[in-house]
Amino acid sequence: MTLSPFKLSFLAAYVLVGAVVGVLVIHPLNLLVIWWELARAPEAAPGLYEFLSNRLWLVIFPRHVDVAVAYTALGAVIGLAFGIFTRNYMRTSTAYRSLREEQTALIPDLMKQGETNRVEFKASLRWDMKENHVNRGLEKVIAKTLAGFFNADGGHLLIGVDDDGRPLGLDKDLATLKSPDLDSFERTVNDIVSKDLGGDLCPYIHTVFTQVEDKDVAMIIVSSAPRAVYLEENNASVFYLRSGNSTRRLDVREAVNYANKRWA
Numbered sequence: 001m002t003l004s005p006f007k008l009s010f011l012a013a014y015v016l017v018g019a020v021v022g023v024l025v026i027h028p029l030n031l032l033v034i035w036w037e038l039a040r041a042p043e044a045a046p047g048l049y050e051f052l053s054n055r056l057w058l059v060i061f062p063r064h065v066d067v068a069v070a071y072t073a074l075g076a077v078i079g080l081a082f083g084i085f086t087r088n089y090m091r092t093s094t095a096y097r098s099l100r101e102e103q104t105a106l107i108p109d110l111m112k113q114g115e116t117n118r119v120e121f122k123a124s125l126r127w128d129m130k131e132n133h134v135n136r137g138l139e140k141v142i143a144k145t146l147a148g149f150f151n152a153d154g155g156h157l158l159i160g161v162d163d164d165g166r167p168l169g170l171d172k173d174l175a176t177l178k179s180p181d182l183d184s185f186e187r188t189v190n191d192i193v194s195k196d197l198g199g200d201l202c203p204y205i206h207t208v209f210t211q212v213e214d215k216d217v218a219m220i221i222v223s224s225a226p227r228a229v230y231l232e233e234n235n236a237s238v239f240y241l242r243s244g245n246s247t248r249r250l251d252v253r254e255a256v257n258y259a260n261k262r263w264a
Helices: 005-038 048-060 065-113 137-151 171-175 182-204 252-263
Strands: 119-122 155-159 205-212 215-222 230-233 236-243 246-250
Touching: 005 065, 065 119, 065 155, 065 205, 065 215, 119 137, 137 155, 137 182, 137 215, 137 230, 137 236, 137 246, 171 182, 171 215, 182 205, 182 215, 182 230, 236 252, 246 252
Parallel strands: 119 155
Antiparallel strands: 155 215, 205 215, 230 236, 236 246
């Protein structure tokens, strides 16, 4: 793989700056450490100003070229390492931002298509639209849907959308959180997964947001789980599976047979 001229100049700049830092910063700091060691014997140690002033000229007029070259090389290597790290970080951030934009752009299309074996709509996370108050039991409904996706091939759970694919927004849900913002909403989703399904599954979900008709909509992107996922209900472990456009509860025999085929 060849590097573009921009990438080469980018890394060359870091190498150059690193080389200068090696001579003008690392070298004096090393001298300071040497003086500190000598200062342990005060009768033989010169003062700090005298010690540094006599030796910092060596930065410009080195008595031993190999020492100057060594500090230059050391700084250049450090600069190169920082340059590679920065370049990779910038590239990863750009890729992540592009992926996030693609995911959020997908939400309106999914709303138009309706519910499928990989798409489910929920009006809210914890706000009961009919009773007009907080209903924490709705979090179990969210967990049930996520469990179904985990045990199947993954999917997309859209929150803030009615059954017909119309945007309802997240204002009601956000008002129930300690911090009424989208970051808190995402943390609440992760808390539901951790509490009801298992903290090891949190890396298998990703929440993104967009506005549709000036209303916030959340989309939880669910990947298939590496293990069977159970939801605790009434002191029993229940196995849910996404089937068609609904989430179906499997009995014990069905769950065992499916798990043996899927994760054996």
